[in-house]
Amino acid sequence: MENIYEFYNPVKTFVGADSIGQLKNILIDYEKILVIAWNKSIFNMSVINNLKQHKTIYELEFSYSNPTLENLLEAYDNSKCFDYDIIVAIGGGSVLDVAKTLACIKNTTIKSVDDIRNLINENNFKPVCPWIGVPTTFGTGSDVTCWATLWDVTGGKKLSVENTKNYALASIVDFKLGESMPKTLAITSALDAVAHATESYWAIKRNPTSKCYALTAIKFIMDALENLGGEQYMSQIAQGTMFAGLAFSNTKTTACHSISYPLTMYHNIPHGVAVSLLIGPMITLNKDEIEDTKSLEQAFGVDDLGEVELKIQAIVKKAGLPFALSEWGIGQSDLDFLADNGSTKGRIDNNPVKLNRDDILNILNKIF
Known part of the structure; x- marks a missing residue:
């Protein structure tokens, strides 16, 4: 008998040119949406403007690369007043990693970087809302993994936020979103x-x-x-x-x-x-x-x-x-x-x- 092995990945993926148009169907049961994007121009995309006609859209710009604990705290502070029930992350791996982390700490009281550091060290992360990944730079694969990378500059460590229940609800791989990337x-x-x-x-x-x-x-x-x-x-x-x-x-x-x-x-x-x-x-x-x-x-x-x-x-x-x-x-x-x-x-x-x-x-x- 051959050895038994397990492979698990629950992310529903939409792949192809203009597949970002699938957002409307994926979000049909959600009314309050936090959109995290690497650039403000994303908030004016036609697919986002169409959602604004029927949904409550909260906007959060996150333009950092290799997000630090300080960057995450800033994103948390800037979004904690939003009453959202799902996150849509549009950007590179850094944006997606912050989104999937916010999905875990949404209802947690955090006052300092030390609070975040302690949560990670205790591995005390559980998703409280779903998220959707829409990569615009293609390299990290963060849209189909359940962990996020954060950098603890003070501690000199790369940290990982991971929970097998924190896979994305869906991933949209629309290669047209990456066509403007510098070589x-x-x-x-x-x-x-x-x-x-x-x-x-x-x-x-x-x-x-x-x-x-x-x-x-x-x-x-x-x-x-x-x-x-x-x-x-x-x-x-x-x-x-x-x-x-x-x-x-x-x-x-x-x-x-x-x-x-x-x-x-x-x-x-x-x-x-x-x-x-x-x-x-x-x-x-x-x-x-x-x-x-x-x-x-x-x-x-x-x-x-x-x-x-x-x-x-x-x-x-x-x-x-x-x-x-x-x-x-x-x-x-x-x-x-x-x-x-x-x-x-x-x-x-x-x-x-x-x-x-x-x-x-x-x-x-x-x-x-």
Whole structure:
């Protein structure tokens, strides 16, 4: 008898050009809606204006990237007086992560960042209202996962708000919403999704369904990045990001993400670039534990997994960005500190090969 495995993701997804028009039908039973968006212009979209004719719409602009606890507190303070019964988040992963967190703390009394920090440390989060994710940058897959990323700058930690009951009511993947993205943002976002899929493929918590989604995601996105600007490239990236999100919604990420967090927090390396720097070295370290390497090679479009790093390097350079830590202003003397802070519980221990602090330091030296 084959081993029994479980795959769970309850998010209803709408995919395709102009699929944002489905909001009207999804919201038919809701009267009071909080719309969180990355830019005020979103509030004037025709689909939102149409909703305003029949619903009570509250508007909250959230324009921060990599949201901190302070950013979340500001969003909470700005929306706590709104009497909404569902949240619609339109924007990148940061907007979606804040939305799904607000869905959990809506009826909680919060007066300080310490209150938020304590809630997260106690894992005392339960959704009290549903939310809908409408991504406009395609990379995080946050619309189909049940956790949110927040940054504790004071504590020097990346924090995760997670509850399996906090999946979105629905996700709308309308690739036309991403067509105006600058090339650099499109590439860095897509590389984040490639990392999600790749890490999901080898994660300890992998299963046959997650692996299938992961391979599909990698192929869709890598093909699109080789044809950047082509007629179908944004559609491929949007769908690939969704598949990557479905994959790692069940597996979480591994060492690439864990080691990348301090690179973003302390040196402002864009998250998608930070994780992509680590894919090649981690493929080398994990290779003996990767099942069916041939399928992974085919997804990346290479003859050997050793070629992946050069392929990703070419993509990053296409975005006009550096591919070495030293080119991001990081000094050799910084690596010890980065290694000390490169282990995030739930990520580093999800890697198929166990890594200690010295292993992390060696990896950082390789990409220096």
